[in-house]
Amino acid sequence: MSLLSINTVDRLDRPSAYYVSKNKRRRFNDRDEEKPEDPDDKLKNATTLYVGNLSFYTTEEQIHELFSKCGEIKRLVMGLDRFNKTPCGFCFVEYYTHQDALDCLKYIGGTKLDERIIRADLDPGFEEGRQFGRGKSGGQVRDEYREEYDPGRGGYGRAYDEQRQREEDEYGAGR
Amino acid sequence: MAENDRRNQGYRGGRKRRYRDDDDFDRRPQRRRYEEPLFVQVRRQLLTIAESAARRVEDDIQSIAKTVSENYDDEEIRRDFVNISLDLVLEQPMKIPFIAGAVLVAHSLKPELGSEVLSKAGEALQKYIDTGAWREVKLLIRFLGILQPVYEGEGIFPLLEELFARAVDLQTASSEDLLGLELVKIIQFTLPYVMLSPATGFEAQASALLEKTDIIASTPHALVDLVNTFSPEEDKSAAGSSIISLMQSQLQGEASRGWELKCLPRPWKDISDSETDELKSFESVNKVPFPEITVPNPVPNGPHPLFPEVYLSVYANQEIDTVPSTSDISSSLIRDALVDTINLLDFNRVATAKFLIDLDCYFTPYTFIKRATPFDRMRDIPEEQRAWKPEDVAVDAVFSQLFQLPAAEHKLVYYHSLLTECCKIAPAAIAPSLGRAIRFLYNSLQTMDLELSNRFLDWFAHHLSNFGFTWKWSEWADDLDLPAIDPRMSFITGALDKEIRLSFAQRIKGTLPEPYPKLITPGKEKDTPEFKYSSDMTPYSKEGQEIMQLIRKKATDEEIQPVIAAIEEQAKSQGVEDPKVPSTDAFVTSLCFVGSKSLSHVLSCIERSKDRLLALGTESPRARCQIITSVMEYWADQPGIAINIIDKLLNYTILSPLSVLEWALSESIAAGTILSKAHIFEMISATVGKVTNRMRQIVAARTQPGLYEPQLTAIDETLVRERADMQTLFKFIEDSIVSVAAGSNDEQMERGDGSGDLPEDAIIRQWGRRWLRVFRRKAAVEETFITDALANATPLGTVAPERENAAGGDLDIADADGQ
Numbered sequence: 004m005s006l007l008s009i010n011t012v013d014r015l016d017r018p019s020a021y022y023v024s025k026n027k028r029r030r031f032n033d034r035d036e037e038k039p040e041d042p043d044d045k046l047k048n049a050t051t052l053y054v055g056n057l058s059f060y061t062t063e064e065q066i067h068e069l070f071s072k073c074g075e076i077k078r079l080v081m082g083l084d085r086f087n088k089t090p091c092g093f094c095f096v097e098y099y100t101h102q103d104a105l106d107c108l109k110y111i112g113g114t115k116l117d118e119r120i121i122r123a124d125l126d127p128g129f130e131e132g133r134q135f136g137r138g139k140s141g142g143q144v145r146d147e148y149r150e151e152y153d154p155g156r157g158g159y160g161r162a163y164d165e166q167r168q169r170e171e172d173e174y175g176a177g178r
Numbered sequence: 179m180a181e182n183d184r185r186n187q188g189y190r191g192g193r194k195r196r197y198r199d200d201d202d203f204d205r206r207p208q209r210r211r212y213e214e215p216l217f218v219q220v221r222r223q224l225l226t227i228a229e230s231a232a233r234r235v236e237d238d239i240q241s242i243a244k245t246v247s248e249n250y251d252d253e254e255i256r257r258d259f260v261n262i263s264l265d266l267v268l269e270q271p272m273k274i275p276f277i278a279g280a281v282l283v284a285h286s287l288k289p290e291l292g293s294e295v296l297s298k299a300g301e302a303l304q305k306y307i308d309t310g311a312w313r314e315v316k317l318l319i320r321f322l323g324i325l326q327p328v329y330e331g332e333g334i335f336p337l338l339e340e341l342f343a344r345a346v347d348l349q350t351a352s353s354e355d356l357l358g359l360e361l362v363k364i365i366q367f368t369l370p371y372v373m374l375s376p377a378t379g380f381e382a383q384a385s386a387l388l389e390k391t392d393i394i395a396s397t398p399h400a401l402v403d404l405v406n407t408f409s410p411e412e413d414k415s416a417a418g419s420s421i422i423s424l425m426q427s428q429l430q431g432e433a434s435r436g437w438e439l440k441c442l443p444r445p446w447k448d449i450s451d452s453e454t455d456e457l458k459s460f461e462s463v464n465k466v467p468f469p470e471i472t473v474p475n476p477v478p479n480g481p482h483p484l485f486p487e488v489y490l491s492v493y494a495n496q497e498i499d500t501v502p503s504t505s506d507i508s509s510s511l512i513r514d515a516l517v518d519t520i521n522l523l524d525f526n527r528v529a530t531a532k533f534l535i536d537l538d539c540y541f542t543p544y545t546f547i548k549r550a551t552p553f554d555r556m557r558d559i560p561e562e563q564r565a566w567k568p569e570d571v572a573v574d575a576v577f578s579q580l581f582q583l584p585a586a587e588h589k590l591v592y593y594h595s596l597l598t599e600c601c602k603i604a605p606a607a608i609a610p611s612l613g614r615a616i617r618f619l620y621n622s623l624q625t626m627d628l629e630l631s632n633r634f635l636d637w638f639a640h641h642l643s644n645f646g647f648t649w650k651w652s653e654w655a656d657d658l659d660l661p662a663i664d665p666r667m668s669f670i671t672g673a674l675d676k677e678i679r680l681s682f683a684q685r686i687k688g689t690l691p692e693p694y695p696k697l698i699t700p701g702k703e704k705d706t707p708e709f710k711y712s713s714d715m716t717p718y719s720k721e722g723q724e725i726m727q728l729i730r731k732k733a734t735d736e737e738i739q740p741v742i743a744a745i746e747e748q749a750k751s752q753g754v755e756d757p758k759v760p761s762t763d764a765f766v767t768s769l770c771f772v773g774s775k776s777l778s779h780v781l782s783c784i785e786r787s788k789d790r791l792l793a794l795g796t797e798s799p800r801a802r803c804q805i806i807t808s809v810m811e812y813w814a815d816q817p818g819i820a821i822n823i824i825d826k827l828l829n830y831t832i833l834s835p836l837s838v839l840e841w842a843l844s845e846s847i848a849a850g851t852i853l854s855k856a857h858i859f860e861m862i863s864a865t866v867g868k869v870t871n872r873m874r875q876i877v878a879a880r881t882q883p884g885l886y887e888p889q890l891t892a893i894d895e896t897l898v899r900e901r902a903d904m905q906t907l908f909k910f911i912e913d914s915i916v917s918v919a920a921g922s923n924d925e926q927m928e929r930g931d932g933s934g935d936l937p938e939d940a941i942i943r944q945w946g947r948r949w950l951r952v953f954r955r956k957a958a959v960e961e962t963f964i965t966d967a968l969a970n971a972t973p974l975g976t977v978a979p980e981r982e983n984a985a986g987g988d989l990d991i992a993d994a995d996g997q
Binding site for chain 1: 225265270527528529588590591592594595598640643680681682776818819822
């Protein structure tokens with residue numbers, strides 16, 4: 004009901020800096036083409052959320068249990084490892100209304116599920132193919148090069164893991 | 179030197195909430211900013227007014243007023259001052275006295291500034307009155323009330339009198355009126371601020387107004403009992419009073435003590451005392467007229483339905499008072515400011531939590547004791563130095579909103595996340611306060627409204643899931659000996675189930691002290707429940723396994739049908755009344771088993787067998803009931819999954835809402851004991867919620883402007899039909915539970931010796947009463963909603979006005995409808 008055009012404190016139901024910058028980059032590259040569209044436009048009626056930083060072991064039921072607190076869920080798409088077809092730590096949650104999606108950003112994004120702080124970002128909508136990890140080894144890119152050990156997301160980054168494995172093999176062979 | 183000073187000041191101001199200022203207003207990199215523009219400084223000072231306990235707010239107020247009045251010709255500064263002041267009034271109500279203080283000082287330095295603020299505030303107020311946005315009206319009037327010394331004549335009082343006159347009209351017209359009560363509340367919550375203001379000599383007006391509001395405020399509204407946290411039927415002493423009746427007596431007390439208003443800050447006091455030469459006293463400044471406001475007659479209803487509000491404190495009856503008692507006006511004033519802050523700022527729970535933690539900055543110093551003082555330490559504080567515990571006051575306000583009946587303003591999960599955030603910011607301070615709140619609520623489980631005890635349950639499990647599932651379970655260990663249907667036992671089992679749903683059984687088991695782990699049965703730890711047809715002991719086991727294999731192979735319906743027929747054949751030969759029941763059991767149980775891997779697995783199984791399942795509904799109501807039984811039995815150890823599947827089956831219209839109610843409240847009522855199960859209440863509430871939501875959508879379609887025949891009639895027919903269906907649903911609940919509440923349910927009568935005196939009988943009857951209360955309220959709320967909405971709907975038979983004729987006779991009709 005506010006008259007205000009800007010609020011006196013920030014809003015949590017805005018697209019993330021990641022989404023905005025991703026679109027900015029694209030806009031910059033396509034400079035010569037038609038007038039770039041405002042990234043916010045695509046999200047004006049968005050009902051889908053990208054949810055990240057899930058544990059690989061978090062189930063659909065757990066996600067459902069938490070996210071249905073913001074409204075009835077229309078569709079839930081688990082993010083899968085491109086090769087193994089196992090959960091790889093993200094998902095898309097689609098609601099019936101835009102408002103439910105915004106409320107989810109405000110009330111659920113940044114809280115814990117399965118004892119991990121999860122990330123929620125407004126998404127223009129799920130498309131076939133987006134459920135798969137885009138990392139080299141099939142999972143999410145961020146899980147390739149992680150230096151810390153994260154038991155919920157397959158331990159160390161997979162790229163490092165491979166390297167470690169190789170080193171170990173070579174060392175063994177040399178001996 | 180001067181350079182240095184300025185920079186220093188800039189630094190001091192910038193230290194706080196830099197993220198906010200930079201994000202909102204100034205994106206230039208730090209290094210390039212070598213002197214902050216003045217308007218940025220004013221903005222920041224205004225936005226962060228009173229936020230720091232380390233600085234005197236009086237200094238900030240003076241500095242803001244000085245800068246703005248000295249730079250009156252700088253349009254940017256002037257505009258920012260006016261706009262941001264009003265924005266803060268509307269979004270951060272706890273800052274109103276400080277903002278008003280800044281405007282008072284600015285006005286005395288430069289009267290034009292005051293006039294500009296007043297005219298903008300007047301415009302906004304008029305708009306909010308016209309649209310019925312009563313909270314915004316309340317906040318703007320509060321702000322204008324503190325500015326009382328700058329007005330000519332009686333200032334704000336004529337407006338308050340006019341609002342009161344409207345309230346009287348509304349109350350006289352209908353005893354059920356709630357809008358009039360809202361207007362009285364606005365008057366009540368304005369008066370203290372007018373009396374707080376530097377204006378003097380208005381005691382008589384205030385008392386006169388107070389005398390008038392008395393009759394309206396003190397007469398209990400018929401709906402108060404319905405929205406009470408505690409059903410007066412269960413516990414008369416715990417039932418709270420309405421906010422306006424409390425406020426009325428608190429105001430009268432305050433008037434008799436010369437409007438002490440201890441908790442409210444008066445930041446202008448020091449300023450007017452000290453700087454007499456530069457500043458004229460607020461009383462002698464240029465007087466201006468109060469902004470011209472027209473209050474329409476009748477006043478409009480806002481977009482939010484109104485209900486009486488009841489005062490709830492989860493810290494009532496402690497050995498030491500940590501929150502103001504209801505006899506103290508501070509309880510109402512602080513609560514009101516906090517509640518508005520909470521509900522207005524739902525879009526940033528982190529900022530809201532920060533305001534709650536910092537709440538002692540916004541009231542008179544020493545209203546609260548030092549933050550994070552442990553409860554036990556309060557005993558050592560001498561009585562005369564004792565004050566309120568800020569954490570308790572903050573948490574109390576959040577719970578009052580989480581437990582608002584009939585509905586909270588925002589989704590309940592907002593209040594969950596707000597409490598989580600408070601706990602994250604100040605764990606050592608907030609966690610013990612939450613602990614005491616939980617104990618109070620747990621001990622009130624028997625008498626609390628059932629809907630609220632379920633909200634408590636849901637919050638409790640969700641909250642723990644954010645903090646490693648740690649809770650001092652040992653303190654309730656003795657209650658594990660209570661019968662399973664005792665409300666406390668029902669809470670414990672319900673909470674553990676919800677924890678498991680958010681996590682997994684093994685994890686939760688690991689968080690529990692003895693003797694709790696036994697509550698997590700081996701069945702709960704299994705990811706895939708047993709398939710009963712795997713055992714030869716189960717009737718039709720061969721066919722059951724066959725069906726399961728076929729479903730797994732995604733066989734066609736034609737391939738499955740012969741096996742189904744075989745079961746029905748056998749059943750018939752054994753004299754089973756409805757052979758479709760065992761065949762449905764085998765089919766649905768197989769579906770559940772094959773789909774047990776995840777929700778999407780079971781959904782795709784259901785999707786493939788949709789036609790068969792849909793047909794069952796029309797062929798045999800008993801088979802349809804069996805669908806529910808099979809799902810609930812298969813997932814008996816993980817009821818969350820079961821009710822989720824039931825929910826989807828409702829969406830597919832494979833089940834009807836009534837069939838779900840029949841299953842729970844008639845088929846499985848088990849002498850009323852089913853009413854003690856939290857997941858059953860959840861399932862029934864969700865089912866009824868689906869129906870009422872749909873009903874509200876139809877009402878919205880029916881009442882949309884610009885709808886004409888023949889669509890009007892078409893939608894109206896749907897509305898009439900579905901409204902009747904909804905009433906049938908509520909009637910069914912009423913009829914099924916009324917007998918449980920009265921102890922005359924058939925199965926209840928058959929239990930034991932039929933005397934109804936078994937120790938558990940009283941508990942069951944209480945469950946019945948509590949269920950009835952919830953669903954009677956839901957029924958009443960929905961009926962009122964529909965009736966109110968339809969009162970303003972386009973009448974049937976209205977045809978679209980022809981374009982050409984618009985200027986002619988049809989215009990009158992269109993106008994009449996638009997009212």
